[in-house]
Amino acid sequence: MDYNQIREGTTLYLPVYHTGALLFVGDGHAAEGDGELTGDALETSMDVEFSVEIRKGVKLTGPRVETAEHIISVGAQPEFSSSLDRALQMATTDMAHWLIDEYKLEPWAAHLLIAFQGKYDVVTVAGTMALKIPKSSLR
Numbered sequence: 241m242d243y244n245q246i247r248e249g250t251t252l253y254l255p256v257y258h259t260g261a262l263l264f265v266g267d268g269h270a271a272e273g274d275g276e277l278t279g280d281a282l283e284t285s286m287d288v289e290f291s292v293e294i295r296k297g298v299k300l301t302g303p304r305v306e307t308a309e310h311i312i313s314v315g316a317q318p319e320f321s322s323s324l325d326r327a328l329q330m331a332t333t334d335m336a337h338w339l340i341d342e343y344k345l346e347p348w349a350a351h352l353l354i355a356f357q358g359k360y361d362v363v364t365v366a367g368t369m370a371l372k373i374p375k376s377s378l379r
Contacts, residue, residue: 242281243305243314243363243370244272250307255300263292274362299341301334310372312361313338319366327369328360335371343378353377 246252254263265288272281305312315330332354339350357377361370 242269242272243361243368244269244274245305245307245310245312245361245370245372250305253295253298253300253304253306255302256294265290299337301337302330304334304338305370308375310374311335311338311378312370312372314363315369315371316363317367319364321367324362324365324367324369327363327367328371331360331369331371332358335373339373 265286268284268286268288269281270284302316303314305314313331313335315327315332315334317327317330335354335358336347336350339345339353340347343350345353353373354371357373359372361372362368363370
């Protein structure tokens with residue numbers, strides 16, 4: 241998942257759909273513009289440390305990202321399988337569930353928070369969108 245918000249200090253939550261699934265860390269990007277417009281980035285080698293924790297019972301419909309400043313829901317679909325509208329819908333629906341289930345907001349409050357504080361990122365023009373909510377608005 242090529243998203244320029246995934247960097248040092250970020251927590252990435254990934255759904256696991258199959259028993260025995262493996263995790264693969266791919267190519268590193270030294271720089272990447274929003275949307276990965278030409279399908280590439282400035283590739284680089286990586287020296288990373290990360291830990292993996294399996295959290296059973298968490299109902300993820302797609303990737304989620306947590307930075308120091310934001311919670312981010314990612315609407316990811318196979319490349320070019322549908323329009324960005326579908327990815328936007330996936331990210332928005334997942335964010336509403338996240339706010340309701342984890343942050344215990346009433347549904348109407350979750351939707352208002354998304355409407356007034358949400359910011360969308362085009363992760364890849366091939367079909368991935370992200371919705372960011374500032375953590376400062378969750379207090």
